Amino acid sequence: MESPSPAQIDFWSGKRLYVLLLAGLLVSAMLSDIAANRWSQPLSCFTLPFVASAGLASALGYWAVPWLRRLKAGQVIREDGPQSHLKKAGTPTMGGIFFVPASLVLGVAWAWMAGIQGLEVTAAALLTAALGFVGWLDDWQVLRKKSNKGLSARVRLAIEFGAGGLFALWLLLTRPDISTLVLPFGLAVPIGILFLFLAVFVVAAESNAVNLTDGMDGLAAGTTAIAFFGLGQIVAPDWPGLTLFCACMSGSCMGFLAHNHHPAKVFMGDTGSLALGGALAAVGLISNSLWVLLMVSGLFLAESLSVIAQVGYYKATKGPDGIGKRLFKMAPIHHHFEQSGWPESRVVATFYGIAIALALLALNLSQFA
Template sequence: MRAAEGREAQAPPRDARLAAGLLTLALLAACGLSDWLVANSMLTLPLLVAGLVSAGVTAWGVPRLRQLKLGQVIREEGPQAHHSKAGTPTMGGLLVVPVGVIVGGLVSPADPRLLAVATVTLAFMAVGAVDDWRSLTRRTNTGLTPRGKLLLQAGAALLFLIGAASGGWLGGASPGDVVLPLGWILPLGLLIWPLGLFVFLAESNATNLTDGLDGLAAGCGAVVFTGMGLQLMLRGHEGDPALAAFCTAMAGCWLGFLAHNRNPARLFMGDTGSLAMGAALSAVALLSNSLWPLLVMGGVFLAESLSVIVQVWVFKATKGADGVGRRVLRMAPLHHHLELGGLPEIQVVNRFWITSLLLVLLGLVLLP
């Protein structure tokens, strides 16, 4: 616990605080512009309310989590500089994910799609909480077995897909079709089911892999949720105000969390938060036929996931008799490669945030 207390006693670096403030202002400005220019747009209020409530709840929750001794266990093979983070309270997702879900659901409580998105988000949060809890009680960086974790995620995703299909929501207005740019449509039919399952597993684990530096996943998640909300209002004449507002509520909860998660972090989201983040993005994308925008806007999550896949594949493919293979990166995921290359943690985070902002702009330009 001494390391965590020492980290908390330090004043947050000015550039980390400034970067988080500028990111918040940028997302608020984007939502405000949408509300001003687009009919039926109501993005700013959910963002503000969820952000303020989340910041307050996390401020209240940090000392409680510390009293419960829910301190992060740092994996031995990770960067040595991260060992000072050991003992920092984790499972912060328990504090903020319900805030985003509740605020987003209250925007349009009669819309059953929001209940479906909220349910699968909370289900993935529960899976992450079990994983985090087992890690903490065992004092290791591993909780559930990879197979057990995937099975629980797949089960929650399948229940969502069944509910969405029975409600006629899967794929938005054209069930089974995936809308692409330039007016192209990919008619998948029943193949939308395995694709939907893959999206849930891939996206939730990609956000999980991204959660490795102070403020990285929270900031990128806030940007992508805002981008998804914006594109939902810009597609078509009526847009989709309910799902769009849900997205900005989730963005707000992560911005509020960022007030305590920016460098030096006083709180980590854990798998509790990162799995829920990916599940919410997947659910919204599948219900609104926004898989293409999510792929583009969530490019940072995709790059982080691919960096791990490539690293593992090359290592196994080139492994010699001594059991050692070649490495493409100094360490996977990608953010650790850049960090070990000499780039300070705060700069890695800021560059990934900026990349996410640029990818959101690209996604808006390439709207189906």
């Protein structure tokens, strides 16, 4: 594959992608509010919390990024990753500590001020904060040890399962109907107590899937902003409070992206990625829209499956020398394209396009639910 020319690299610049995505989401938010006649009640609009959260997260970044740099909270780059990423070593990480709390506080406050499903939004925020805390512990261990080894997988999963289990138990006790899964085309499947296990799996799977996606400048922030935007539009008719929460989460991701687009000045770390996955899971579970969550999170699912497939194929093809073959040049799959010669921002732009297509597909299919 030929190396991209300087002109091609400039076309896929991180700043240009950020401006295009921000403009696209902002225009879409305003049009959705007009279509749903939400401007008559400003506190119920999607646009206003989106803009407020984006502005707050972006403003906080100008204080938090230098602060993280002074704390020497620099990213430790794994040695088996792309060699081009070694130059990113030392870039401040753990950025989730400023943009996630901003979105949670604003989202909860906005829902209560609007008088719309404040309890449900508070529950979603608590689960998000719990997953963010797990991520912070992991980030702190990495920074303290100056290695890629943070919390052990067993401890991390135990906390994720515990938080997901408590959240699922609250849902099941307060809303017995939640044990019947709602599917497209009017289908419904009662699963009873199995809902607890499904919910725990969704929380852990979603948070870790977003975590795997966070491997390039602007990739996780932009795709989760799109996912929250799409999910918020779909649940709006029945769950306007969760729509406000999604607006704040999407806007906050865009505010963080102002500092995280290529070349990134800060990384979100596990503090941010685990929290974002937890927030998506919370909205999907509360609204009983797991099939919608699966669709808008299809990109994160593909990232997870690429890692599983890579490991499985390597083990299955091991020869007498103990060395197996690789299905991809590198996993998660975004690194495969990077190793194939794509500029980092071109990979990110392509994945943005896929995330937008999945959100639009889910929005169209939701009309048949």
